[in-house]
Ligand SMILES: Nc1ncnc2c1ncn2[C@@H]1O[C@H](COP(=O)(O)OP(=O)(O)O)[C@@H](O)[C@H]1O
């Protein structure tokens with residue numbers, strides 16, 4: 689019996705993985721899609737025409753980058769629901785506004801008028817009854833020390849040249865954001881509690897918890 693059926697996870701589920709840069713979202717997306725036989729929806733980092741420029745000059749490019757991410761993630765959201773679900777998504781659309789756009793606005797690297805334009809676009813696209821929310825958001829949590837190690841280990845040049853204070857602020861914002869997030873059910877995982885890289889079988893207890901959370905959420909809806 690496959691793990692999806694064993695833990696009673698509906699084949700049309702959409703599960704999104706959230707968490708700060710470097711915490712392990714892409715790795716988790718791959719592990720869960722393989723174990724559940726679900727499709728993946730990834731952020732396209734290398735093909736992003738603004739990301740490098742953004743890291744060199746936040747003031748100049750933060751609005752362009754947010755609009756780009758919003759469009760890309762909205763298209764992905766549409767694609768996942770047009771397929772009828774069965775997806776693991778690497779990062780949710782909610783983090784774009786709740787973490788990144790807000791952080792740059794509050795740091796002063798996105799102007800108030802740009803932020804207002806971005807927010808009204810986001811609200812019109814996402815904060816409507818027609819927007820399909822994921823069945824579950826898995827929040828990956830870890831210490832800032834472990835996350836900085838992982839950012840270094842992955843070695844993306846644009847992230848290496850970014851001051852550590854940027855990642856520290858983001859980490860703190862994520863902790864506050866997840867405490868108030870309520871657009872869909874949340875399963876929190878601490879990165880010290882699993883090791884899907886050296887032990888593939890450690891994905892099974894995670895899938896068991898996913899099944900439990902999705903069932904609970906469906907019971908609450910009834
Ligand atoms: N469970 C894990 N154990 C050890 N290293 C991990 C684990 N998950 C991810 N990593 C490593 O951490 C780095 C960042 O992971 P990644 O999945 O790309 O993070 P994200 O998508 O959240 O930015 C990569 O080098 C990856 O190999």
Ligand SMILES: Nc1ncnc2c1ncn2[C@H]1C[C@H](O)[C@@H](COP(=O)(O)O)O1
Pocket residue numbers: 707708709710713714731733739753754757779783784785788789847
């Ligand atoms: N909405 C965003 N604004 C700014 N930067 C963003 C946004 N979404 C993702 N990013 C950046 C952060 C990382 O450098 C890459 C990929 O994210 P990762 O967490 O490694 O998957 O894009």
